[in-house]
Amino acid sequence: MDQEIKSLELNITQLSAITGAHRQTIASRLKGVKTSGGNGSNLKIYRLVDILTAMMTMPAVTGENGPNKMKPSDRRAWFQSEMTRIELEKEMRTLIPASEVLSVYAVMAKTVVKTLEILPDLLERDAALPPDALEMTQKIIDQLREDLASMTYQACADAINGDDDDNGDEGQEEEQE
Numbered sequence: 001m002d003q004e005i006k007s008l009e010l011n012i013t014q015l016s017a018i019t020g021a022h023r024q025t026i027a028s029r030l031k032g033v034k035t036s037g038g039n040g041s042n043l044k045i046y047r048l049v050d051i052l053t054a055m056m057t058m059p060a061v062t063g064e065n066g067p068n069k070m071k072p073s074d075r076r077a078w079f080q081s082e083m084t085r086i087e088l089e090k091e092m093r094t095l096i097p098a099s100e101v102l103s104v105y106a107v108m109a110k111t112v113v114k115t116l117e118i119l120p121d122l123l124e125r126d127a128a129l130p131p132d133a134l135e136m137t138q139k140i141i142d143q144l145r146e147d148l149a150s151m152t153y154q155a156c157a158d159a160i161n162g163d164d165d166d167n168g169d170e171g172q173e174e175e176q177e
């Protein structure tokens with residue numbers, strides 16, 4: 001099987017289908033890689049070993065290779081492409097403005113809180129729950145509402161400040177107490 005993998009040959013279109021990257025992007029990254037077949041101009045076939053070797057030796061896109069290190073014309077083109085990508089994602093609704101997410105979440109939270117507020121009355125009327133159980137239910141609901149309010153406030157503050165660091169440390173701190 002190792003020999004089969006080593007002898008595997010792919011063209012640009014196949015690599016594009018596998019990786020999801022655009023064919024031009026793949027072609028530009030494989031510019032210096034030796035072809036193992038094809039007709040040379042239209043169809044270029046590369047050995048998987050050569051592709052992986054080339055990809056491993058390429059520098060990663062970091063702060064060193066980012067837009068701040070580009071020539072001004074390249075940087076302008078990059079920022080224009082990013083703005084176009086963002087507009088397209090907004091249009092396709094894969095990127096939703098934070099204000100819209102917050103407003104939808106607020107409506108949902110209000111609905112949940114409203115339901116929680118009437119739950120003890122429903123349990124008393126429809127389930128004939130004894131007063132002790134109603135008092136316990138009310139305490140649990142009050143604690144849940146406080147937790148929901150504090151988590152909502154923190155999530156909104158994080159969203160407004162652009163803080164994406166959600167690693168669950170808060171839950172670990174509560175477990176330790």
